[in-house]
Every structure is written in C-alpha cells, then in structure tokens.
Amino acid sequence: xxxxAILAGGTGTRMGNVEKPKQxxxxxxxxxxxxxxxxxxxxxxxxxxxxxxxxxxxxxxMDLVNxxxxxxxxxxxxxxxxxxxxxxMNAVAYVEEHYQVDEDFILVTHDSVRPFLTHRIIEENxxxxxxxxxxxxxxxxxxxxxxxVDGESIxxxxxxxxxxxxxxxxxxxxxxxxxxxxxLSMEEKLILTDAAKIFVIRxxxxxxxxxxxxxxxxxxxYDLKVANVILRGEEE
Amino acid sequence: xxxxxxxxxxxxxxxIYYEELxxxxxxxxxxxxxxxxxKADQRYYQGTREPEILEKKLPMALIHEGIGEVVYDGTGSFxxxxxxxxxxxxxxxxVDTIGENYLPTSKFRSSGFDGYLQDYVAFNPNRLVxxxxxxxxxxxxxxxxxxxxxxxxxxxxxxxxxxKDVLGVxxxxxxxxxxxxxxxxxxxxxxxxxxxxxxDKLSYFTFADEAYLVSEVPPDVVVDQxxxxxxxxxxxxxxxxxxxxxxxxxxxxxxxxxxxxxxINTRMILEKGLRIYGSSRSSREDFExxxxxxxxxxxxxxxxxxxxxxxxxxxTIKDIHHAFERDYQLNFGKTVLxxxx
Numbered sequence: 001x002x003x004x005a006i007l008a009g010g011t012g013t014r015m016g017n018v019e020k021p022k023q024x025x026x027x028x029x030x031x032x033x034x035x036x037x038x039x040x041x042x043x044x045x046x047x048x049x050x051x052x053x054x055x056x057x058x059x060x061x062m063d064l065v066n067x068x069x070x071x072x073x074x075x076x077x078x079x080x081x082x083x084x085x086x087x088x089m090n091a092v093a094y095v096e097e098h099y100q101v102d103e104d105f106i107l108v109t110h111d112s113v114r115p116f117l118t119h120r121i122i123e124e125n126x127x128x129x130x131x132x133x134x135x136x137x138x139x140x141x142x143x144x145x146x147x148x149v150d151g152e153s154i155x156x157x158x159x160x161x162x163x164x165x166x167x168x169x170x171x172x173x174x175x176x177x178x179x180x181x182x183x184l185s186m187e188e189k190l191i192l193t194d195a196a197k198i199f200v201i202r203x204x205x206x207x208x209x210x211x212x213x214x215x216x217x218x219x220x221x222y223d224l225k226v227a228n229v230i231l232r233g234e235e236e
Numbered sequence: 237x238x239x240x241x242x243x244x245x246x247x248x249x250x251x252i253y254y255e256e257l258x259x260x261x262x263x264x265x266x267x268x269x270x271x272x273x274x275k276a277d278q279r280y281y282q283g284t285r286e287p288e289i290l291e292k293k294l295p296m297a298l299i300h301e302g303i304g305e306v307v308y309d310g311t312g313s314f315x316x317x318x319x320x321x322x323x324x325x326x327x328x329x330x331v332d333t334i335g336e337n338y339l340p341t342s343k344f345r346s347s348g349f350d351g352y353l354q355d356y357v358a359f360n361p362n363r364l365v366x367x368x369x370x371x372x373x374x375x376x377x378x379x380x381x382x383x384x385x386x387x388x389x390x391x392x393x394x395x396x397x398x399x400k401d402v403l404g405v406x407x408x409x410x411x412x413x414x415x416x417x418x419x420x421x422x423x424x425x426x427x428x429x430x431x432x433x434x435x436d437k438l439s440y441f442t443f444a445d446e447a448y449l450v451s452e453v454p455p456d457v458v459v460d461q462x463x464x465x466x467x468x469x470x471x472x473x474x475x476x477x478x479x480x481x482x483x484x485x486x487x488x489x490x491x492x493x494x495x496x497x498x499x500i501n502t503r504m505i506l507e508k509g510l511r512i513y514g515s516s517r518s519s520r521e522d523f524e525x526x527x528x529x530x531x532x533x534x535x536x537x538x539x540x541x542x543x544x545x546x547x548x549x550x551x552t553i554k555d556i557h558h559a560f561e562r563d564y565q566l567n568f569g570k571t572v573l574x575x576x577x
Binding site: 027028029030035038039041042043044068069070115116118119120123212214230231233 | 237238252254255257259267308310316317355551577
C-alpha cells in the first residue's frame with residue numbers, strides 16, 4: 001500500500017512578513033498546498049494522502065480540501081511535528097494506527113510548497129521505493145558547491161559533476177524508515193536535515209530519481225514570483 | 237492542480253508549459269498511456285506546414301491518437317482506473333444536418349488546440365469511450381485512425397448503390413491497410429482489391445483478395461466502389477486510375493490529404509455518373525463502432541498490431557524527439573509512445 005505525506009509543517013519564517021504560512025499563499029487561482037495535494041489525489045495508487053500541518057491550520061486546510069477537491073475519504077489532514085522528521089514520523093504513526101503495516105508499505109513524502117512536480121516524478125518515486133527501499137528526487141547541481149566549515153573561508157570545493165540538488169519527493173519503505181530512525185541517537189537526529197539522511201547515516205542506499213528544474217520549492221517571496229511566471233508562461 | 241504540457245514551440249523544439257486545471261464537476265481527467273504519432277503531427281514537428289500556419293498554431297502539444305486511464309471524474313461517468321479512447325474532435329455546437337467532424341466550429345486536438353502530450357488531459361465525458369482493459373493497448377492507441385476508416389466506410393454505405401461486390405482501395409500505406417482490412421469485416425462476401433506503388437508495402441496486405449501494383453493492373457479489373465487513401469500530389473494519379481476502373485454510378489471516397497489542389501478528370505465523372513465525396517476525421521459514433529470491431533474481432537487486432545513497427549517509452553523530452561525522428565524514418569506503419577513522462 002502506498003501513502004503520500006504532504007509536509008506542510010513550516011510556518012514560513014523565511015517568507016518575510018506574511019500573515020499566513022507560505023503553503024497557503026495563492027499561486028494562480030489556488031493556494032499552493034491545494035495544487036500539491038491535487039497532484040497526489042489524482043494518482044490512484046495512493047491509498048491515502050496525509051497532509052501534515054501546524055495544529056491551528058488543520059481546520060483551514062480541511063476547509064480548503066472541501067472547497068477545491070470536495071468531500072472524499074482519501075485525504076486526511078493531521079498535525080505535523082516540530083521538525084521535519086517528527087512530521088514524517090507522525091505520518092508513519094498514522095499509518096500504523098490505521099493499517100496492518102507490512103514491509104511493502106511505501107511512504108512518498110513531499111514538500112507542500114513544491115506544486116510543480118510531475119506525474120513521472122511521483123511514479124518513479126513509487127517504483128524506486130518499492131524496488132530499492134528508499135529514493136530521493138534530485139537534479140544535477142548547476143552551480144559549483146563550495147564547502148565552508150567556519151563560514152569564513154572555503155574548506156573544499158567538491159567536484160560539481162558529483163553534486164546534486166535535493167528536491168522532493170523522498171520515498172521510503174515505511175518499516176525500514178521507522179527502524180532506522182529509531183536506531184539513531186539524539187545527536188544523530190539533531191543533524192538530520194532531511195529524511196534521506198536517515199538512510200545514508202546508516203549506510204543504506206538511497207536511489208536517485210531525476211527531478212525537474214521547475215520542481216522548485218517556494219520558500220522566499222522571490223520564489224513565489226518565479227512560480228507565477230512559470231505558471232503563466234513567457235508570453236504573458 | 238498544476239498540469240504539465242509538453243508543447244512544440246517551433247519545429248523540433250519542445251518546451252514544458254504549466255497550466256492550472258480545476259477538478260470540477262464537469263471534467264474528466266485522463267492520464268494518457270499509449271499514444272500514436274499521426275502524419276499531421278509529424279508535419280508540425282518537422283516544420284513542413286506553411287510558416288503562417290506554424291506561427292498561428294504553435295506553441296501546441298502534439299498527438300491526437302491515444303488511449304488513457306481515467307484518474308478523476310467529477311461527472312460520475314467513469315470509474316477511476318477505467319481505460320478510455322480519447323476523441324480529438326471537440327464540437328462546440330450541435331447541427332442536425334452536419335456531422336460533428338465537419339462543423340467548422342469544432343476544435344481538434346493537436347490542430348486547433350493542445351493534444352495529448354500532457355501529464356493529464358481534461359475532457360468532457362462525451363469525448364471519451366470506455367474500452368476493455370485487456371484490449372491490446374498498442375493497437376488501441378491508434379483507434380482514432382481506425383475510426384477515420386470506419387467513418388469513410390459508413391459514409392460509403394450511406395452514399396453507394398447496391399453494388400458492393402468488388403471494393404477497391406488505392407494506397408498501400410497505413411490508412412489503406414486499415415480501410416481494406418475493415419472492408420473485409422463490414423463486407424465479408426465482397427472482394428477487396430488493393431492498389432499500390434510499392435511491392436514491399438503491398439506484401440503486408442495478406443488479407444486482401446488481390447494486391448496490385450498500380451502499373452500492373454490487368455485490363456479487366458474493375459471495382460464497384462473505391463477509396464482513395466493516397467494523399468499528396470500522387471492522389472491525382474490514383475483518382476485518375478479509380479475513375480478509369482470504377483463501374484458507372486460508383487462512389488469514390490477521398491481520404492488522402494493534399495497540401496495542393498489536385499486536378500480531376502470531370503468529363504469522365506460526368507460520363508460515368510460518379511459520386512466523389514470527402515471523408516475526414518471521425519465522430520464519437522465512429523469511435524464506438526471501431527472499438528466494437530476491435531473487441532469483437534481479435535483477428536483485426538492481430539492484423540493491426542502488425543502495423544506497429546516502433547514502440548518507444550517516453551520519460552524525457554529527449555525521448556519525444558527520438559520517437560518523432562524514428563517515426564519520420566519509417567517507410568510503413570505506426571510509432572507508438574508508451575507515455576511515462
């Protein structure tokens with residue numbers, strides 16, 4: 001069984017002075033999060049689409065789902081966690097609570113603020129998670145990545161040919177994800193910036209799924225401008 | 237939802253576009269699965285249409301032959317997961333005396349508006365016809381082309397006199413193949429004769445009663461009704477031969493598209509009292525009849541599968557280019573795209 005976890009836990013601290021979290025801002029005619037949920041909703045492979053958001057946004061998110069998608073039993077809005085991986089673990093807990101989870105259960109996690117993902121990216125996430133246990137969506141790095149340990153001078157410049165920019169979805173076998181996460185120490189958990197790292201830390205392989213340049217994350221006000229241009233097309 | 241479209245912006249140049257799609261109660265969303273390249277798409281892709289036409293119509297997503305899977309239906313007409321044939325002709329009005337495919341107000345996919353190279357395609361439910369899930373998808377992908385032949389045969393049935401014992405098909409390409417094959421189904425007792433220029437291509441027409449090289453037709457061969465499936469400037473020679481070989485008061489169905497005016501021997505048409513009529517595109521009824529035939533006669537599906545000479549899985553824009561280039565090199569047959577983009 002396959003589940004989607006739309007991660008909408010962020011409160012948009014990087015988005016400037018906005019009144020609501022960035023995922024609830026309009027892109028075209030709809031809130032960003034609605035575009036993202038719809039993309040998973042139309043894929044019949046998903047048993048449930050779990051939307052994880054801040055507690056005070058659960059009701060408003062449900063309202064948006066009812067308004068734009070209509071009454072249905074495939075979308076569940078639940079509370080996210082403090083950090084990204086806490087949120088993902090809330091999704092895991094929901095699945096465990098409602099289903100008899102076995103090793104074939106897959107969780108496709110995705111940022112609510114990446115509404116431009118394509119059908120192929122979702123399909124390949126499902127396929128690779130089933131086949132390899134874990135996968136991460138990436139695009140080849142276009143800029144040279146520079147490492148600086150002290151934040152003042154360069155400590156190394158990795159070979160750009162081997163560098164990729166991480167996007168989402170990131171997808172996993174649910175039981176394996178939980179097992180690895182629980183095996184981590186508090187210190188290890190604190191350095192996790194994303195879920196794929198849970199696997200990498202434990203030496204587990206994470207397959208790459210080819211992303212798309214347009215699969216951008218709408219984090220800053222500038223990103224929202226870019227997203228609107230992408231959606232409207234160049235002629236406008 | 238933000239839908240992704242892969243539009244031809246200029247010859248051999250495809251770019252990603254995005255458009256908002258509403259999950260409304262009037263829409264059925266279909267995920268295309270198996271698509272087939274038509275010569276008309278190829279002309280856009282290669283840039284062989286007139287520059288003014290390209291200027292007017294591009295950017296546009298190509299492909300108007302294909303099947304898909306229903307992923308969302310706000311109208312309650314289908315169940316998600318059902319396989320459907322997609323009808324490219326999209327009427328905007330109903331006129332009792334004019335078929336939907338001849339109405340100037342009708343729009344057509346990958347001609348007047350975006351075709352099927354999209355993540356999801358939104359339809360009015362009457363533009364979709366359910367097909368059995370076990371129907372060969374490679375063949376079902378070009379149901380539209382089959383429906384064009386069905387349409388021309390149904391028109392012949394409507395216009396022609398009783399003499400349908402010998403039916404002639406001019407043209408040894410894909411349309412000729414399908415039309416001749418279907419004539420054997422519609423008129424099992426008739427003799428179906430095929431006339432072509434290329435012996436290699438004619439060798440595919442194993443079901444035909446006779447397959448002649450146009451330069452070697454015995455003098456006594458005549459037909460009751462005829463189908464011209466040649467197109468281009470060569471259709472002039474085909475029509476000329478048809479007029480010579482057809483019985484008086486016979487009908488000639490023109491299916492071949494030509495970019496140029498084609499001279500026709502009107503004197504002989506008058507003398508023989510012939511009826512010449514055009515046949516273009518198809519309607520929902522033609523789709524339904526085509527699917528009924530494919531589902532009823534497995535041998536037809538088998539014959540049609542032999543037309544599929546290239547199958548290309550598409551997951552990148554590069555793959556789309558590869559498919560069009562591969563198709564361009566084909567001497568005979570169809571290119572089918574497995575749409576994984």
